[in-house]
Amino acid sequence: MEYKELATAARGSMGPWCKACPVCDGRACGSHMPGPGSKGAGTVAARNYAAWQEVRVRMDTIHEAYEADTSVELFGRRLSVPVMVGPLGDVKLHYGDKWEMEDYNSCILHAAAKAGSLAWTGDGMVAAIHESAVHDIGELGGCGIPTIKPWNLETVMRKLELALAARPVAVAMDIDAAGLPFLKGFQPPAGPKSVPELRRVADACHTHGTPFVLKGIMGVRAARKAAEAGADAIVVSNHGGRVQDGVPATAEVLPAIAREVGDGLKILVDGGIRSGLDVFRALALGANACLVCRPFAVVTYGAGAEGVSDYFAQLARELKDTMEMCGARTVADIDADVLA
Numbered sequence: 001m002e003y004k005e006l007a008t009a010a011r012g013s014m015g016p017w018c019k020a021c022p023v024c025d026g027r028a029c030g031s032h033m034p035g036p037g038s039k040g041a042g043t044v045a046a047r048n049y050a051a052w053q054e055v056r057v058r059m060d061t062i063h064e065a066y067e068a069d070t071s072v073e074l075f076g077r078r079l080s081v082p083v084m085v086g087p088l089g090d091v092k093l094h095y096g097d098k099w100e101m102e103d104y105n106s107c108i109l110h111a112a113a114k115a116g117s118l119a120w121t122g123d124g125m126v127a128a129i130h131e132s133a134v135h136d137i138g139e140l141g142g143c144g145i146p147t148i149k150p151w152n153l154e155t156v157m158r159k160l161e162l163a164l165a166a167r168p169v170a171v172a173m174d175i176d177a178a179g180l181p182f183l184k185g186f187q188p189p190a191g192p193k194s195v196p197e198l199r200r201v202a203d204a205c206h207t208h209g210t211p212f213v214l215k216g217i218m219g220v221r222a223a224r225k226a227a228e229a230g231a232d233a234i235v236v237s238n239h240g241g242r243v244q245d246g247v248p249a250t251a252e253v254l255p256a257i258a259r260e261v262g263d264g265l266k267i268l269v270d271g272g273i274r275s276g277l278d279v280f281r282a283l284a285l286g287a288n289a290c291l292v293c294r295p296f297a298v299v300t301y302g303a304g305a306e307g308v309s310d311y312f313a314q315l316a317r318e319l320k321d322t323m324e325m326c327g328a329r330t331v332a333d334i335d336a337d338v339l340a
């Protein structure tokens with residue numbers, strides 16, 4: 001099924017906030033939190049989506065016929081497509097009773113691996129969610145990326161130890177998560193981390209040969225500090241607008257960040273990426289790969305694992321089509337030159 005049909009199928013089983021729109025553009029969910037909306041005025045998710053639509057690509061169909069290769073190398077693995085399922089915490093609270101968090105993570109991990117890619121898992125307020133996610137990742141031979149919140153360092157190190165034992169492809173921290181309204185005053189506390197603190201986390205990952213990713217980087221200054229802390233990759237992300245209002249779209253800040261640290265770090269990006277064309281745009285602006293979060297929740301509510309694989313197939317099809325229309329044979333050919 002196409003995304004629009006999967007969204008239609010999801011509509012009956014959604015909670016009150018997600019409208020399972022034909023295009024997940026952040027407008028209908030607005031500022032609803034709980035729910036998949038954004039903080040404050042609730043406009044940042046919509047801004048993310050809209051910014052990609054302003055990026056124009058340059059057609060070039062004067063080349064020999066070929067089948068574009070959408071695969072990409074990341075963290076020592078070859079992904080069939082430069083898209084991964086983004087981490088999502090507390091799916092039941094935000095999207096409705098149909099899915100328990102543990103089952104949702106298990107579903108996206110297995111379905112993404114089957115599609116030749118990876119899913120990232122969110123770190124909930126309940127310890128069992130992270131434990132169950134890393135158990136599934138271990139069973140999948142490390143195919144998945146657990147994301148740990150910036151709790152106090154003692155909690156981070158405990159959760160990290162558990163994650164590293166599963167030998168995941170990488171471990172991430174959503175360094176921006178302290179801005180989440182429901183983490184305010186929570187025990188253990190979550191908050192900013194200094195470069196030396198993050199270096200301890202990165203060092204522990206590297207001891208196991210596991211890359212460390214910092215998710216939630218929105219400027220050159222923070223990107224430089226991520227590099228200094230020993231991160232191997234960053235996700236240019238504003239958490240879909242859920243942690244701070246009034247911030248730019250990720251597409252707006254991506255090129256400068258990629259120019260500054262792209263030689264040393266892998267650059268990932270998320271926020272409003274909804275089609276294979278959007279993936280192409282993100283790569284052209286300097287990303288190595290993308291994360292897509294909210295739409296994967298919608299397709300999982302619509303059709304479970306089948307929904308996830310159908311949406312992966314659609315993104316791959318659209319990316320391949322755009323690559324062939326713009327003269328890119330491989331993902332490495334997608335650079336600033338393919339922009340109009």
Ligand SMILES: Cc1cc2nc3c(=O)[nH]c(=O)nc-3n(C[C@H](O)[C@H](O)[C@H](O)COP(=O)(O)O)c2cc1C
Nearest residue numbers: 086087088089094122174239240271272292293294
């Ligand atoms: C309901 C909901 C829960 C989320 N939970 C997490 C989380 O636990 N950890 C995390 O790193 N990001 C979390 N995110 C942020 C997403 O991973 C992603 O950065 C953001 O939604 C932007 O991508 P999108 O526009 O494709 O949804 C969450 C987003 C939503 C909508």
